[in-house]
Amino acid sequence: MITLTDVCKSYDGRTILDRINFTLGEREICTLIGPNGAGKSTLVKLIAGLELPDAGTIQRDPRLRIGYVPQKLRMEASMPLKVSRFLSLADPLKVNRASVLEQLGILHIGNSQMHSLSGGELQRVLLARAILRKPQLLVLDEPLQGVDVAGQVTLYRLIASLRTQLNCAVLMVSHDLHLVMAQTDSVICLNQHVCCHGKPESVSRHPEYLRLFGRSVADDLAVYTHHHDHQHNLHGDVVSSCGHHHD
């Protein structure tokens, strides 16, 4: 569906993404993980077509219908806009909207103004909008940040179920490893370059993964079991601990 070949991106001379290669298949759910500043959002923007790569190519059907949830969105107050009107821009059919709102647990805020929504409510509305477009590809940048615990569980399940509902692929950035790992087909561990890429079970046992996320996380999450043969180090210059250099 989407193929990235040797994609590089830098800002102000600083390399953010370095020779990224991967392919997203039809109906695949792929999760991008990685420390802060790893370049996840940048990669997502490249795939969504919001930025152009400095080098490399991104192959994508130009007519691909994408549903996108950005990491940051601030609604300006100068336009009066109800949630229901905002969503109707994606799908004019009221019944569709009502069912998606129901699924996302925000049926009661249909008449609220977009700019007065709470953080979690806005996030849900954005997700609703992305789903309502009946996309072939969902691109979600930390879609559930600020969403409450009950919502996180339900919504990650919902996202996973969208593959069969909408017949679409999902590319998602997330820090909620404990919730995501169960619902994803493949995991890309990103830190400027692709550290490791594969099925969740294999990635979570990958030494690079353990190095990036560290023992304590694994302990705290108590989701996966694996061996620790090294000290975890706090995000910082994790890159060099990956054992190769970037320029």
Next chain:
Amino acid sequence: MITLTDVCKSYDGRTILDRINFTLGEREICTLIGPNGAGKSTLVKLIAGLELPDAGTIQRDPRLRIGYVPQKLRMEASMPLKVSRFLSLADPLKVNRASVLEQLGILHIGNSQMHSLSGGELQRVLLARAILRKPQLLVLDEPLQGVDVAGQVTLYRLIASLRTQLNCAVLMVSHDLHLVMAQTDSVICLNQHVCCHGKPESVSRHPEYLRLFGRSVADDLAVYTHHHDHQHNLHGDVVSSCGHHHD
């Protein structure tokens, strides 16, 4: 340190907060939890003095030095501003800044422009700034949203340690129950009114809490053990399931 008495707040005639009473003691770490749209951010804004209550009183030493991390902050690009300069507005001493930056794992972005930070980086910088002010009260509205897993664990521990380091109280909003519960003195479960309030262990066994957050969360988190005597229901009109009505 701070006492709220019968605080009410409504927007456009809709009640957001209903007769909130609680006291935050010196050096207490208190976590506000609750579903999206519960009014947590509104309450935090009232306490920080950014909004005025419609009714009730908020008792607070007017000279109280507060460190605040808002839920949303978008830096405009029209002002060139490096992270280091932004932080120096809170504390001009370079050594202090360096040590806090180190603690927060963002030593390497001191020369980045504020408006180009990634979500998690910005969040860390805001936290750094709040800490650098040597506050008597830290008010944190979802301080670690978008922060990576390794960071979440370390930073929640850091926040907990600030009480002894800075001798300050902490009021925090968070959805990361599994991480927060271990580090907090008291938990306030908010949903328009105060559902329950107390030590983490007692709150996590409170039927209101279980009703709000549901069985599946508890299952998934696998942090606490308790009995489930009812079905969890997705956020929506959880309020009525709290067993009383609001107007």
Next chain:
Amino acid sequence: ESNSPAEPFSIVTSLPPLALAVQDLVNEAALADKVSVESIVPRGQSAHHHALKVSQLRSLKSAGIVVWVGPEMEQYLAKAIGQRRPENVVGFAALMQKPVVDYHLWLSAGAMTKLVTAVAEKLALAFPEANVLVAASTYNARLRQQTQAMQQRFAALPTEAGVLVFHESLHHLLTPLGIKQSASLVQVPEQQISVHTLMQAKSRMLPGQCLLADVEELPQAQPYAEKLGAPLVVVDLLASAATTKSYEAFLALLANKLATCFQSATGQDGSGQDGTSQDGE
């Protein structure tokens, strides 16, 4: 143009000096009780930023005769006048034989006689019983006489040095009196002055030469007069003073002001004459 006989015949002019001359003509023809004369731009207001009011448009529409300078000077009237029948419109600039360079035509008594004649011809059609044409020629003769008197007066004054003008608008006043204009600071009202122009003016001016400016331009001209060290003489080009009752008085006032320019010059030259001669109005 509904001109019911019940309504009094009105003549509307664009600017106050035109109204003064037309009123003079009407008085001369003894039609003052039958014909009213008014100006669109009221006395004391700027002609540059004028916006029409409904009342003004109304009187323009119901006027028997409309007198204006021309679209080059009064762009804001062009459309409203274009909607009228051309027979009862008198355009000042259109009356001139030679191409007009300076549109401040009302400063020339000679040009004004042409306007008076043109208005008289139209007025005569509306009031055949009154001797409008005769009145016009009597009035014009008086104007010519006044011009001659002015010329004689200025011939006796030391006018060789000429004057400096702020806004290039005094051509019609100065030329008949044989007064040179050594330089002008701006040529159109919105123009701003370059250092270059200022230097040229300064290099061309003679000591004691005065700077002429309209009342309306006083705030802009004053600092330049100081900068150039030239005495500022303020003239009232649009008859903004309510005390000016006739075109002849308007001309006389201008002449008097202009004369002070040269009297003070001679005074400064120290040629012995006292500056306290007739400073009359």
Next chain:
Amino acid sequence: MIDLFTLQIIALPLIAGMGIAAIAGPLGSFVVWRRMSYFGDTLAHSALVGVALGVFAGINLTLAMVLGGVVVSLSLWQLQKQRSLAADTLLGILSHSSLALGLIGVSLLASAKVNLFSYLFGDLLTVNASDLLMIYLGGMICLALLVFFWRPLLMTAIDEDLARVEGIAVEKLRLLLMVLMAVVIALSMKLVGVLLITALLIIPAATARRLTQSPEAMALLAASIGVIAVVGGLFASVVLDVPAGPGIVLCAAALFVLSLLKHAR
């Protein structure tokens, strides 16, 4: 006070003003949403440059004015691609630079005795039937385009990134909006004056913002408020004998002040 004759005089201005207010309402909403309040001002100044160049090069002045507007709009369009400067700063730069250019043009053309500024001022009271035709024809076309592209234009105003991902040609739409605004402003400027058209864009839309809950309602209410201001202002200008354009603007401003009371409750 208001007799048949006066009515006759203000009939055409009334119809023209109402037409302009009706199209200015929806367009003005976009002006408020996109923070381009000073686009009208900038366009007026660019027209000045156009006139100066036109006189200089001896080409048709209306054409030259349009050309000036096109150049400035395109510059703004390009400049808006970078995000470090806000729209009002960019408009301020363009507007003041073109005013400066225009003033230099005045001084260079001074010997030709053209008063460039007079080209900028129209007067609502002097519109004639053919102007009316132009306003309504131009207005209709603009309105039709606006309605046709309403959904993508709205999306673009809400969030450019979201719109872009959804396959909306954001850049082209931004250009379209700018062209629409430029056409309406340019059309109206020569007929009713810069002050009136820019005020009719901003003030009714800002008033409507405080009273509505949806973008469509805001656009429609802005149009209605504009029409009310035109009627009120024109009648005030008859009764109080003040110039029509400023009268309408003040009437709109009064409505805005009234709308403030609503939120202050």
Next chain:
Amino acid sequence: MIDLFTLQIIALPLIAGMGIAAIAGPLGSFVVWRRMSYFGDTLAHSALVGVALGVFAGINLTLAMVLGGVVVSLSLWQLQKQRSLAADTLLGILSHSSLALGLIGVSLLASAKVNLFSYLFGDLLTVNASDLLMIYLGGMICLALLVFFWRPLLMTAIDEDLARVEGIAVEKLRLLLMVLMAVVIALSMKLVGVLLITALLIIPAATARRLTQSPEAMALLAASIGVIAVVGGLFASVVLDVPAGPGIVLCAAALFVLSLLKHAR
């Protein structure tokens, strides 16, 4: 070409212009950050209302102009408390309403021999020694206040909420900034003209934005760019025979265009 005599004529304007540019740099940075590009414009129009009222009530005109500015600044201050309308929209409303009021004032004051507009325009070339004193004295005071309150002003510009929680009197600072801007603009307007002062506020600051990494650097660079523009523009006015004010504005605009090249690399 440039002899002693020329120097004499341009010395005072040069010194005055440099003084104004120096204070306009830091203030203009705040104008860019807070999106108040059209504050100068609005203030000029409010002065018009002031003059009209002053003539009407027979009070001192300078006082009346100041009064007009104060009223408009306070209105803006109040209006900015609500967040549903952006600063440029509010400025647009205030500016156009006061222009309309001024124009109505002009039309009602038939008997008074005033051209209100003439009160608005100064010309850099005519400043004299006492003006210079006023500029430098006023400028010094404003600059001193700006430096003294720099940290809280900066915090307020970064984020009002953060600043408020930290105990900064945001509302008062916003007022202070507005007063400083109003004083500098009002002082300069009568001496060097509205065009020049508003352009000197916006254009150098916008140019500096693209070349700097910190707010202080932006403020300082803006002041330097302003000074360069003043020198360049005045010399252009000597050599090329263009008016001084517009010459300076165009010179600043040229520097802005140059700065665009930097990012386009």
